Amino acid sequence: MTLHLNLEKLFASLPTLFNKGYVFLFFTALLIVFFILKKYQYLLRSLLPFKYIEKSITEDLLKQLYHITSGQKITDFRMLSRALKIPERKILKVFESMTQNGLIYISDGHITLTKTGKNYALSIIRIHRLWEKYLSEKTGFDKSLWHDLAEAKEHQLSKEETEALYEELGRPRFDPHGDPIPTALGEMISEMGTSIVGIPKGTVAKIIHIEDEPKSIYRKIIKEKLHVGAHVKILTSDDHHIIFESEGHSIQLSTIVASNIQVVLLNSQEAYEEGKVRLSSLIEGEHATILGISSECRGANRRRLLDLGFIKGTLLTIEYMGPNQNPRAYRLRNTLIALRNDQADFILIEKTQYDRTRIL
């Protein structure tokens, strides 16, 4: 007997099949499954055959071990298993082959990286940080997504691709969070900043690093629009809270959040700019001089603003505002340019008196 597919009959029977609201139930069920899958997508990884995920587990483990050993801490399986969301028996299996390949050695129950292992770990960190740099310069992904995207990409790029990327980005030395990128030979400077917590009141400092893990804390920091390169002035600091000023805004963070921000104290050459505020805080009728564009504004966005004439020393004022005061039209260099307020946040200004002799 042969199977005979009668399309006409099939189409004719479909309407009755989908009638009476069953179709809505079906779609709802589909949606629910989709959301569950999206929420627990990291679980999908462990469903794959082991040989496909061994490389990425190895590399994740190497990275973890590198960070832990440079922090002089002792590790155990359970901690690694929890950090990487991988069952312990799989980690054990990967460790066995890692020992065979000479990446790690185990003595007195301690896991230590060999020289090969350390270099491998550094090369993964290099890809991760280069990719974050790439995402920040050449794409429009929101910065809260950079880490996760780089976390996936670091297992995929080959050595040649990494070097091509390095050249394309203009041989960067730091990633957008201020972390140093290891060179191809595995050289890297150690981090030199201190935590913003515990700096005495009245100190002025510059943010050099914002840790992007854990994500919940990182989200809190970027919500305050803090960024690498911003100047801060500590107003008060106690065991629970720290209040400081940055770009004309007073910011309060709990100690646990603030401890993920690393700063260096400012030297005499780069004095704290007292009147440095964001362009978005300008009100109608006031005049201002541009002090610069925040380092948070990168790539195409930055070049576009420079092309339009938002350059240090330019005088500008608000000409008129759109609905909800956003966007606003600014007059500078004899032209009118409208910017959205989240863009105006990137432009740092100093409010000034109107000067008739200078062009607007």
Place this chain on the structure above:
Amino acid sequence: MENKDIQDLLDLASELRWEVGENFHDTLVEGIYADAAHIAQKTEIKIGEPNPYNFERKLDQVLTSKKYGFPIMILILSIILWLTIQGANYPSGLLASFFLEFLHPILKTGASQVGLPWWLDGFLIDGVYLALGWVISVMLPPMAIFFPMFTLLEDFGYLPRVAFNLDSLFKKSGAHGKQALTMSMGWGCNAAGVVATRIIDSPRERLIAIITNNFSLCNGRWPTQILIATIFIGALVPDSFSTILASIAVINIALLGIGFTFLSSWMLSKTLLKGEVSTFALELPPYRPPNLWTTLYTSLIDRTLIVLWRAMVFAAPAGAIIWLISNIYVDNLSLANITIDWMDGFGLFFGLNGVILLAYVVAIPANEIVIPTILMLTVAHLNLMGAGDGVMFELESTTETAALLHAGGWTLLTGINLMLFSLLHNPCSTTIYTIYQETKSWKWTAFASIMPVILGFLVTFLVTQIWQLFH
């Protein structure tokens, strides 16, 4: 020895790069910019007092004010649309009667005198020529009216102010204020709307504008909407109200299109396009009197004729195919009839029918020829006497069209779904080709072509299911 020195130097440079930090490249570039600006400022000689821009300031304050900004904008756009739709009727009629009623019989007679075989005559004159004539007569006049007016406003400097006013609205859906302009341009012609997205300099927002432009009900679809609304929706109420109800229905479809533009813009910017670079900045150029002749020339040559040419290039083979499927017979049934029968079950599933689906497949070159194709296919399918197999036509009165469609088994549901499907289906081939020209990416071209069809099937399917729950 020398090599060693060079190596030392390179090592030193490499080491120093850690110390100069992340921003030195930017600082350098900004220094150059600032120096250039400083030098320019010193050497620039200004004569007299700087221009106080009094007139411009006043005009800007009115055109961008909360009170008058929106009413003025809506008024100007409505006038343009009204002039386009009403003003195009007369020249369209003239062109149609010239190409279809005057020249067509002459060509037919000429062909029979020369002694062309019936199939060549049908293929060339009834197929290719008729499709071309149709496309020119329905496309040329509205475009020739719409584009010059639009370009005049652009030259005057008003359109950037519209973008400024509407930006906060578009920002919510992740789009650029200038999309308001490309969207309005789409009401004239989607292909031209896609070309117009060049004014958006931010890559992400430009792609959004290109992909969603199809949701602007273009000039080729307004007549379909009006005809179907009059036949099926206007007929629901007494004659004196039918025009009003039909117009409300058409306006609602256009508004639904705007709704879909916002919705799909928002979804695209949150999902597929979230990795594209986005830079917002809107230059508001000074007002200047538009240069009438240059504007007329550029809008006629650059926009109207190029779009028309592309449409003709695609219309000719489509006309040939329409004629062929109606005249090639297998087992005493024309290819058209076989396909219609085959697609009917599938079509009914979405509250449409085989004729509509086949018409949308073969009339891909221009939305304007959808209705003539539907009429021709319906006649052929019912074995009635039309203008002849594979000859597109339009009926003189709406009543006749209504009678024909009712005979073809159309109901109110078919009418509503055709209106929805006419809004939500793949762009015409001219637009598809233009999307490729603008994006240079097969991926986005395919996405922009397929996404609206899927949406169209989804919407008509849901409407049909809900309809059947109540009937």
